[in-house]
Amino acid sequence: MINFQYYLYKSIGNRVRFYRKNILGQAQADFIEMLKGEGLFMDRQRLSLIENGRSIEGKNPYLLSETQIDLFQKIFKTSRTKLLFGEYEERMRLIKLILLSLLMNGVSNTKTNQQWHPFFVDPIEDESEFIRTSMLNLTNQSLKEEATTVFIGHNRAKTKKIVARISDYLHEEYPFFFNKTNRRDYQLLASEYEQEFEKSSNLFLKLLFGNLDYSMDFFDSLLNLSQQLDEYKQAPTQLLLNRGQYGDLAIGWLEIRFPLFIKAFNEVWERHGKRFCDFFQSQLFDCRTEHFSSNNVMKDLTSDYVHSLLTSEEFISLLEELLTIDEYTEETMIGHNYARNLMQTTINENLKDDRIYSKDIYDEDKYFYDVRQLNYLVKQSNKLNAKQSRHALFACNYVEIKKVNE
Template sequence: MLDFEQFLYKEIGLKIRNYRKQELKLTQDELSAMLQTQKFTNIDKFRISAIENGKSHKGKNPYLLTDQQIETFSSMMGYDRKEFIFGDYNTRKVNVKIFLLALIMNSEKNKENNYIIPFMSFLFIYKNKKDIMNVLYKNEVTGGNETVDKYFSGIVNAKTKLEEIYPFFANEKVYEKFQNFLNEPFSKIELLSNLLIKLMFGDYEFVKYYLVRIQEICEEDNSNEVAYSFLENKGMIAGRLIGNKNGLYIFVNAFEKLWKRHEETFVEYFNEHLFNNVNKTNFKFKHLNNDLFNNVATSEHFSSLLFSLLEKDRFSIETSDGHYLFYQHMLNKYEDKEVEDSIEF
């Protein structure tokens, strides 16, 4: 289940911290005093610290903020309730893009039990040459300053290239937001993950890559089960499908094209079923939780939307070639499965 609460609480906490530091130029102590004297809201500096770090407290404040505190902060910062909780339109649009990527990956892990993150993590981990030197030292890599300079130059060049072509995937804040979503895989998301990947087949190069990569995966497993499961929208494949750096570029390119085609549809869906909840008269902040998000994401409305977009892409001039190639592969795989199932051992 994706951790929507952590994602949302971190977003709101950062917004309050930035406002305190950049606009009010106050310490947490001073903000606490101002809230008490001017807004008649009693929040001590320790609670402000927890809020700014996106940390709720089961006993004191299990939902990060009370509804009254939301009204206080949103009024003070000049936001309506929707903007305060979810950000302005552009922020919400970026967040929907993160939602889709998180659904595709479904908190998948690798063999080392680490989350598979579809970003070039090394772009954000190594802040300076000293960080690289420490890593090289731990791995007993020799070469001194010349080697460090080479690694650092490679990171700078890679980030510059990525920023030009795929700025979403070169944005450290987006990278951190995505990490906040990570939790345990959720079986109900498998259908959505596989449908979104199939929507990416509107990119012909991605389909060609998929055909090669899925064959490699089947050979690694000594079984065609992964391929058959994917055809039936079961299991998780995104992490293994990426495979390597070259695969990541192809994956990212296909994802960006998917987003460009259907951006408005996806934003409209989450606006109607999630963001607009805060405008309801019976709104309670505690209702914005993991269950709500995962119910919105795994609802029949959303899966039906994805199926309809797939049908649209299959007959679009821009995307039909990729879908036709995958459709032919799908027919061949089902024929292979019928043969395999008919063999008696």
């Protein structure tokens, strides 16, 4: 379950402390006196609990009472939504973190037995792993070569310098995914595995396939795994049915495919971010639906409620609608066509590459092979040597293919 309640209480506590110290410029004692003047009696221990995001049964079981929310709104001159969820940018950030947690769905690293996180490795936590993954996933060739030299040569003298340079580069190129605050808050939210999340998790994953490069790379890895490891043998079929966990594969184990994942995720957000924002605004941030009590909204702002949102028919329908739109949109349909082609080919036992030479007719085997080759051509279309690339097509053996005048 996504630990929404834990995250929410911590963020509200930080916000109350920020308002008190930075907006009002008051110490706790002065703030308590102000509250007293407004008719709200609170001791320092209770205020500290709130500011630390801690709820204790019998004292503040839901962190804030309705009376406290109303008074804090008045004193801080802010709205209920901003007090509970932050400014617009912070609410958008929360939606992204929830979507990422949903996508990962608690998948664990089999080597460390810890959950995978869709963020660059923190160099402070593991400097060596930071350099190793940078050696694999950097798109800046110069930095990539330097990281490789330092990692292979174990050159401690140059380590600090290259770590600083890589950090600056990642911060500029991938500000959301190389961000200590985002990484920390994701860890507060991160979900344990939930079978009920599988459908929405995999529907969101499929939205990423609108990026052709990502789609091709993802399925190349998935098919290789399905042929080599028993636990992945049924993965294409399971993915088609929106079953299973693919978060580690989705982020490329933070290695070569990770920048592709970031690009695909950002493109999904650019296309559909407003739709996700509208959904969470109406179902969560407004606190006005039939799910919320008028007596104490905090009582209903729980992890269970967010769980129900992410597994609701409304959210599933939204994901399915966005996926359908992408499948028929010019910019994204080729990536989805490739994904569909690969799943059709591998799921149907009669459409395997080891049979494509066994028939004399232009059958489904050869058709699917040709489609894949044409997708590779599209991928290469922006490269300088695209016209020099060679793609063998079975169709050439059955029909006369003529050049079209440009």
